[in-house]
Structures are given as structure tokens and as C-alpha cells.
Amino acid sequence: MARKKKVSTTSSLNDVIGIGNIFNNEKANFIAGLTLLALAVYFIISFISYFSTGALDQSLIEHPLPGEIMNTKRAFSNKCGSLGAYSAYFFIKECFGLAAFIIPAFILITAVKLMRVYNLRLGKWFLCSTLLMIWMSVTFAKFLEPFFVECHFNPGGGHGQYMCQWTENLIGSPGLTAILGLTAIVFLTYVSTETIMLIRKILNPTKYFTDKVKFVISNHTKESINADTDEEIETIEDPEVFDDPVAQIVNFDDNVKTDAPAQESAYNVENDPIVGNADKNEKKRGQANNDEDFEIEKATEEDKANNKTLVNIETGDMSPYDPKRDLENYHYPTLDLLKKYETDGRPFIDMEEQTANKNRIIEVLRNFGVEISSIKATVGPTITLYEITPAQGVRISKIRNLEDDIALSLSALGIRIIAPIPGKGTIGIEVPNAKANIVSMESILNSKKFQESKMDLPCAIGKTITNEVFMFDLAKIPHLLVAGATGQGKSVGLNAIITSLLYKKHPAEMKIVLIDPKKVEFSIYGPIANHFLAKVPDEDSDPIITDVKKVVNTLNSLCKEMDTRYDLLKLAGTRNIKEYNQKFIARQLNPEKGHRYMPYIVVIIDEFGDLIMTAGKEIELPIARIAQLARAVGIHMIIATQRPTTSIITGNIKANFPGRVAFKVSAMIDSRTILDRPGANQLIGRGDMLFLNGSEPERVQCAFVDTPEVDRINRYISQQQGYVSPFELPEPDIEGGDGIGGAANVDLQHLDPLFEDAARLIVLNQSGSTSLIQRKFSIGYNRAGRLMDQLEKAGIVGAAMGSKPREVLILDEVSLDSLICTMRNSPQ
Numbered sequence: 113m114a115r116k117k118k119v120s121t122t123s124s125l126n127d128v129i130g131i132g133n134i135f136n137n138e139k140a141n142f143i144a145g146l147t148l149l150a151l152a153v154y155f156i157i158s159f160i161s162y163f164s165t166g167a168l169d170q171s172l173i174e175h176p177l178p179g180e181i182m183n184t185k186r187a188f189s190n191k192c193g194s195l196g197a198y199s200a201y202f203f204i205k206e207c208f209g210l211a212a213f214i215i216p217a218f219i220l221i222t223a224v225k226l227m228r229v230y231n232l233r234l235g236k237w238f239l240c241s242t243l244l245m246i247w248m249s250v251t252f253a254k255f256l257e258p259f260f261v262e263c264h265f266n267p268g269g270g271h272g273q274y275m276c277q278w279t280e281n282l283i284g285s286p287g288l289t290a291i292l293g294l295t296a297i298v299f300l301t302y303v304s305t306e307t308i309m310l311i312r313k314i315l316n317p318t319k320y321f322t323d324k325v326k327f328v329i330s331n332h333t334k335e336s337i338n339a340d341t342d343e344e345i346e347t348i349e350d351p352e353v354f355d356d357p358v359a360q361i362v363n364f365d366d367n368v369k370t371d372a373p374a375q376e377s378a379y380n381v382e383n384d385p386i387v388g389n390a391d392k393n394e395k396k397r398g399q400a401n402n403d404e405d406f407e408i409e410k411a412t413e414e415d416k417a418n419n420k421t422l423v424n425i426e427t428g429d430m431s432p433y434d435p436k437r438d439l440e441n442y443h444y445p446t447l448d449l450l451k452k453y454e455t456d457g458r459p460f461i462d463m464e465e466q467t468a469n470k471n472r473i474i475e476v477l478r479n480f481g482v483e484i485s486s487i488k489a490t491v492g493p494t495i496t497l498y499e500i501t502p503a504q505g506v507r508i509s510k511i512r513n514l515e516d517d518i519a520l521s522l523s524a525l526g527i528r529i530i531a532p533i534p535g536k537g538t539i540g541i542e543v544p545n546a547k548a549n550i551v552s553m554e555s556i557l558n559s560k561k562f563q564e565s566k567m568d569l570p571c572a573i574g575k576t577i578t579n580e581v582f583m584f585d586l587a588k589i590p591h592l593l594v595a596g597a598t599g600q601g602k603s604v605g606l607n608a609i610i611t612s613l614l615y616k617k618h619p620a621e622m623k624i625v626l627i628d629p630k631k632v633e634f635s636i637y638g639p640i641a642n643h644f645l646a647k648v649p650d651e652d653s654d655p656i657i658t659d660v661k662k663v664v665n666t667l668n669s670l671c672k673e674m675d676t677r678y679d680l681l682k683l684a685g686t687r688n689i690k691e692y693n694q695k696f697i698a699r700q701l702n703p704e705k706g707h708r709y710m711p712y713i714v715v716i717i718d719e720f721g722d723l724i725m726t727a728g729k730e731i732e733l734p735i736a737r738i739a740q741l742a743r744a745v746g747i748h749m750i751i752a753t754q755r756p757t758t759s760i761i762t763g764n765i766k767a768n769f770p771g772r773v774a775f776k777v778s779a780m781i782d783s784r785t786i787l788d789r790p791g792a793n794q795l796i797g798r799g800d801m802l803f804l805n806g807s808e809p810e811r812v813q814c815a816f817v818d819t820p821e822v823d824r825i826n827r828y829i830s831q832q833q834g835y836v837s838p839f840e841l842p843e844p845d846i847e848g849g850d851g852i853g854g855a856a857n858v859d860l861q862h863l864d865p866l867f868e869d870a871a872r873l874i875v876l877n878q879s880g881s882t883s884l885i886q887r888k889f890s891i892g893y894n895r896a897g898r899l900m901d902q903l904e905k906a907g908i909v910g911a912a913m914g915s916k917p918r919e920v921l922i923l924d925e926v927s928l929d930s931l932i933c934t935m936r937n938s939p940q
């Protein structure tokens with residue numbers, strides 16, 4: 113209860129004074145940061161100057177003359193004038209001595225934080241700086257004083273000197289030395305857990321040495337590995353800092369979990385010397401492991417070096433192609449654009465509620481003759497999972513049938529029974545918490561799991577019931593169907609997916625196609641059109657597609673892009689986009705032959721149901737085609753609907769969307785349509801969802817990202833340099849055309865302004881290549897294609913020859929000039 117009160121007071125104070133707004137204002141922050149930077153530099157100069165001028169200025173400061181503080185007669189010698197002299201005198205002499213330099217250092221840190229140069233935790237820095245300054249001032253006063261006898265100030269300042277004398281009077285010099293040593297160790301331990309390891313090593317160097325020897329023997333037999341495992345875990349776990357409560361739960365299952373990877377990794381090392389990407393544990397063991405495996409590991413390294421040389425030979429002298437070069441100064445959005453909530457990552461555990469629920473579950477089960485041998489609760493952000501182990505001889509179906517009775521006794525909505533929990537010999541009962549916690553997007557993106565993820569299209573969408581960050585790789589899923597009744601969190605879920613992609617991907621690596629028949633959901637992404645959005649070129653069209661006709665066009669265009677990408681993949685002898693891009697980066701593919709770096713394309717369709725209702729098969733067929741084939745070429749779809757009926761989620765769609773997200777639906781039949789099983793009808797709404805990709809759905813609390821947050825991220829991106837226009841998708845085929853539009857449809861009366869320049873370029877290079885025009889004039893593929901059609905119609909180049917450059921029919925510039933002259937004069 114006390115907690116509740118605290119929250120409301122803080123927020124109301126913020127509301128009244130408007131502090132939040134000031135700190136959220138980027139310009140104000142930047143200017144404040146700049147001012148602090150100047151102040152820090154000023155302090156540093158005045159402090160340094162104090163060393164040589166402090167003695168001269170001291171009498172002026174201690175016995176000031178009237179009016180002298182303004183330094184009108186330039187009596188102060190400090191380089192920073194009277195103010196500099198006063199501040200240096202106060203901070204160095206009166207307060208902290210040499211340790212006073214920590215003050216401008218901290219101001220500097222605050223400045224770079226405000227200017228968003230570095231994202232630092234100011235609270236922690238403040239605490240550390242203050243403690244360090246106090247400690248240093250006493251230490252300097254104690255140990256450096258003999259070297260500063262002649263000096264005009266004490267190296268520990270007034271504070272250090274006083275504290276040192278006072279403590280020495282109380283506990284003597286050895287006592288003070290011991291306290292200083294101890295506080296130093298405590299401080300270092302607070303700053304980094306490495307200190308513990310270091311001290312252990314110092315205190316027991318022989319154990320460390322013996323551990324190494326043990327590992328050498330351990331790789332021989334499985335028994336010896338097992339025997340050593342415990343000690344090994346101790347060594348490995350210490351330096352790891354788990355920032356996630358999940359770690360505690362994993363540890364709970366102790367030896368069963370930790371033993372298995374240990375054996376596996378031992379097996380890998382023995383049998384597969386080329387495996388260089390074994391897990392962290394194995395690496396650490398490899399480092400500790402010395403003699404027997406030593407030669408094998410050396411051989412592995414040599415193999416790797418050889419591979420590198422091969423690549424170098426193939427790429428020649430050219431440096432690898434950098435797709436990000438056009439926007440090399442692009443900054444990924446920072447975490448401070450997202451909102452923090454007080455209860456983030458720390459679900460509030462109400463022991464009273466937990467005990468009452470546990471007792472009621474046991475009671476209901478007992479009333480129906482079901483005895484259980486143990487019960488365990490895992491408290492998640494919105495749901496608590498009670499895992500029960502039934503007594504011997506109890507039928508699982510009996511517990512399953514008690515779902516409604518348990519719900520009744522707990523008087524709670526959204527109870528779900530998982531019987532049995534896959535992979536465990538227990539039955540799970542999910543019960544909503546009385547007080548649900550919001551899972552902020554910030555807490556998800558600020559996790560190690562997300563930040564260290566190597567996924568191609570990482571989507572962090574929320575937290576599981578065990579408080580673990582839940583992520584999936586859209587590139588692997590590869591298409592996602594999102595459904596749920598209105599107002600249950602679909603749009604927030606889609607925004608969470610887009611946000612996590614924006615935080616991890618560079619504009620060169622990913623493009624998004626946004627289709628929004630409701631017209632209001634995605635309009636917020638308009639500002640990042642030139643960075644991240646893709647569309648069919650159409651002068652006056654909005655990059656966010658809202659019109660059904662344009663949706664059909666766009667989907668057909670995506671089909672065409674897919675086909676083109678497949679052709680390029682075939683030409684390059686690669687099987688998927690990843691291999692293709694790797695080859696392109698290594699400059700093994702020639703752009704003259706139409707090769708280009710392929711960004712991933714994520715197509716997001718909101719209210720897919722509306723589209724199917726209005727355009728039916730015209731929409732369904734290209735979606736099914738893309739869903740069936742586009743995985744390998746990096747085109748992935750996310751479709752969302754609030755009408756999960758079989759007429760909308762047809763068999764065709766279902767078969768091609770293996771990833772499913774279900775928010776709360778009103779009827780069990782809807783849940784069956786989305787997930788092929790009940791469950792979504794028992795969710796509690798507000799982002800409570802089931803994620804299915806495989807056999808069993810997982811319950812996840814979706815992260816909450818609201819419109820101002822998305823707006824801030826988009827503004828952050830849009831303020832940076834972007835491409836000149838959104839990514840151009842190919843124009844969909846017009847019947848009878850030979851690609852872009854077909855020369856047959858070209859009207860020579862309305863030529864492209866670049867026509868003459870393009871013709872000259874083609875004739876001079878004697879190469880009818882579309883990509884040459886594209887690169888030379890920095891234009892999109894479609895415009896270059898249209899130019900090529902016009903050149904064909906004008907008789908300058910021949911017909912298209914697949915991916916090869918066209919034949920150039922005009923041999924020199926003189927013939928070209930006369931042709932252009934004729935064209936100008938012709939009445940046609």
C-alpha cells in the first residue's frame with residue numbers, strides 16, 4: 113500500500129512542475145549538456161592553474177579587499193580570474209584536495225549524457241564519484257601529505273585532513289589504513305564482480321592452478337568430466353552478471369541443466385576440432401584447459417586463417433562493399449527515447465495473494481479428490497504460473513476438467529491449465545495477478561538478450577511468464593499471423609515489433625512496407641519513409657498504403673521483386689539472401705549484371721480482414737504466394753486481423769503462416785481458428801498473448817509502447833540524413849510489357865528529362881545496362897528501367913536480353929546527335 117502512495121505522489125509532482133517535459137526536450141538537454149561541458153572545462157583549467165597561482169591568490173581570498181571579488185585590478189593570478197581562484201580554493205584547499213578533480217569529471221559525464229553522446233547511468237556515476245572523492249581525499253591526506261610539506265594546500269584538502277586526523281585519534285594509523293583498504297575493496301566489488309575473482313585468485317593461487325590441471329584430465333573420460341563439473345560451474349559462473357531474474361529460475365533446476373551442456377561441449381571438443389563457435393562455457397574451459405587438447409585447438413586456428421586468405425584472393429585488392437556507406441553516420445535510436453515504468457522487470461510479489469491462491473488451488477483439487485505432492489509458483493508480470501505435481505495415480509484429464517472450478521474458487525478470469533507442461537512432469541495453472549505490471553519496451557530492449565542477439569530480424573515482443581525477454585527471429589519464423597479481438601493489444605504488439613526492428617537494423621539492411629486500411633494506425637511512421645519504408649513508385653502516393661487498389665498493386669509488385677530476387681540468387685549460385693548478400697559484400701557479384709545488395713523487406717498488414725472482405729482473392733493470392741516462396745529472398749510478412757474467422761484466415765493463409773500471435777478473443781472457436789486449439793479465449797487482454805511457432809503456444813505479456821514513444825523514435829530517425837526517397841519496389845507488370853513497362857507503351861513525346869544524358873552515357877560506354885544509368889544518375893531502378901524502355905523505342909538500344917546488358921545500336925556520339933536532332937524535329 114505504501115508503494116502505491118509513493119507512485120501517485122511522484123507522478124503528480126512531475127505533472128504539476130512539468131519536470132518530465134523539460135528532461136524530455138532534446139534541444140534543452142543538448143544546450144544544458146553543452147553548458148555543463150563548458151563549466152567542466154572551466155573548472156579543470158582553474159584547478160590546474162591553482163597549483164601554480166594558489167599561493168599568490170590565497171591572501172586575497174582569505175583577506176579580501178572591498179570590490180576585489182570582481183577582480184577589477186586584475187589582482188588574482190588564477191587563469192580563470194577571481195571566480196576560478198575562489199572555486200579552486202574552495203574545492204581543493206577547503207574540501208577535497210586533489211580528489212576535487214572528480215567534480216569537473218562528473219560534470220563532464222553529465223554533459224555527455226545530456227548531449228546523448230553516451231548513454232550512462234547518472235545515478236550510479238554520481239554515487240561512485242562521490243564515494244571515490246571522499247575516499248581519495250582521506251587517502252591522499254594520509255599517504256601523500258609528507259610529499260606536500262611545502263605546498264599551499266593539503267593533498268587531501270580540508271575534508272581529508274580533518275577526517276584523517278579524527279579517525280587516527282580514534283583508531284590509530286593501522287586502523288585507518290585497514291578501513292581505507294577495506295572500503296576500497298568493497299567499492300571495487302560494487303563496481304565490478306571481477307574483483308571477487310581477483311581476490312579469490314590472490315588468496316588461493318594454488319586452487320586456480322590445480323583447476324587448470326583438472327581440466328586437462330577431464331577431457332579424457334565422461335566420468336572425469338562429470339566429477340569435475342561442479343568446480344567448473346563455480347569458475348564459470350562467477351564472472352557472469354545476470355541482469356535477468358530468469359537466471360535465478362534456471363539455477364533452481366541446478367545440476368540437471370548445468371551438467372548437460374558441460375557434457376555436450378566436452379563431446380564437441382573431442383569429436384569436432386573445427387567447431388569454433390562453441391558456447392561461452394566451453395571457451396572458458398578451453399582457456400583453462402592446457403595440455404592434451406592444446407594441439408587440436410592450434411590446428412583449428414590454422415584452418416580458419418586459411419579460409420580468410422582464400423576470401424582475400426577472390427576479392428582482390430578491393431575493400432568489401434559496405435551497404436551502410438550511403439548513411440554511414442546513421443545513429444540507431446537510443447533507449448532514452450522510451451518510457452520507463454517503476455515496476456519494470458521487478459514483478460511485485462504479494463505474498464498474501466500468492467499464499468491465498470495456493471491454498472485455494474489445493475482446496476479445490478482436494479474437494480474433487482485430487483491430491484498433489486508439491487506446488488511451486490513463478491510470478492510473471494501479469495500472470496503467475498502454479499506448477500503442481502500430482503500425487504501418484506491421479507489422472508491428468510481430471511485436473512484439466514477442473515479449470516472452471518478453479519477459476520470460480522479464485523474468482524479470476526483468464527485461468528489456463530497446461531496439462532502437462534511440455535518437457536516437465538508437472539501441470540501448470542496460470543492465474544492472473546491481482547495487480548498487473550506493465551512491461552515497458554525499454555526493459556525489453558535494454559536486456560542483454562536483445563542487445564547481444566545475432567538474429568537477422570530480431571523482434572522482441574514482451575516477457576514470458578518467467579520474466580524472460582521473449583524474442584523471435586522474423587527471418588526464421590518466417591511469416592506471422594496476428595489476431596485478437598478489438599482493443600486487446602494488436603496495434604501495440606505490431607508497434608513493439610516495428611520498434612525492436614528499428615532499434616537493431618540500419619536503413620540499408622531493412623525496408624518496411626506498411627499497409628493500413630484503417631488509415632490511422634501506421635500514419636505515425638510517415639516521417640521515416642525515406643529511411644525505412646518501401647513503396648511502388650507513384651508520385652503523389654503516401655508511403656503508407658491505405659487504398660485497397662494500391663494494396664493489390666503493392667502485393668503484385670512484391671511478387672515481382674520476389675521473382676527478380678530469385679533470378680539474381682540463381683545467377684549468383686546462392687540459395688538464400690544471406691549467402692547472396694555475403695557474396696555481394698565480398699564483391700564477388702558484378703553490379704553491371706544487375707546484382708545489388710538486397711535489404712530485408714518486412715510487409716506489415718493491419719486489418720487484413722478488411723482487405724479480404726473488399727478485394728478477396730486479388731489480395732489472398734499474392735499474399736499466399738509471397739508467404740509460400742519469399743522466405744529465401746528476405747521478404748517476410750506480418751498480417752493482423754481482429755476478425756479471426758475461417759472466411760478471413762483461410763486454409764491457404766493458415767498453411768503459409770507458421771508463426772501465430774493470438775491476443776484475447778471472445779470465443780473458443782476463434783482461438784481454434786488462430787492457434788488450432790483453445791486458449792486465446794482465456795487470456796486477460798491488455799497485451800496478454802499466446803505465441804505459437806511449433807507445437808505448444810507460449811504465454812507472453814506483450815511490451816507496451818505508446819504513441820508518444822513511437823513518435824519520438826521516428827523523429828529521432830527522421831532528423832538524420834536519409835535516402836532521397838522511399839525504397840522503390842518494381843512497378844507491377846502491365847500485360848504485354850517486357851519488364852518495367854515495355855518499350856511498346858513508351859510515348860516519345862514525353863521523354864524523361866535525363867533521356868539525352870542517359871543516351872550519351874550508354875553510347876559512350878557501349879553498354880546497355882540499366883544499373884549503369886541507375887548508378888550514374890543516382891536514380892531508382894524503376895526510373896532507370898523506364899529510361900531504358902525509351903532508349904529502346906528510340907532505337908538506341910536493342911531489346912532486353914534477360915539479365916545481360918542490352919545491345920547498343922548507335923556506335924558513336926555523332927550518330928547519336930543526328931538521331932536526337934531528328935527526333936526533336938519529327939512531328940510525331
Ligand SMILES: Nc1ncnc2c1ncn2[C@@H]1O[C@H](COP(=O)(O)OP(=O)(O)OP(=O)(O)O)[C@@H](O)[C@H]1O
Nearest residue numbers: 597598599600601602603604754798799814815816
Ligand atoms: N502490452 C500492453 N500492456 C498494457 N496495456 C496494453 C498493452 N497492449 C494494449 N494495451 C491497452 O489496450 C489498449 C488497446 O490496445 P490496441 O490499440 O493495441 O488494441 P487493438 O487490438 O489494436 O485494437 P483495434 O483492433 O481496435 O485497433 C491500449 O490503448 C492500451 O491501453
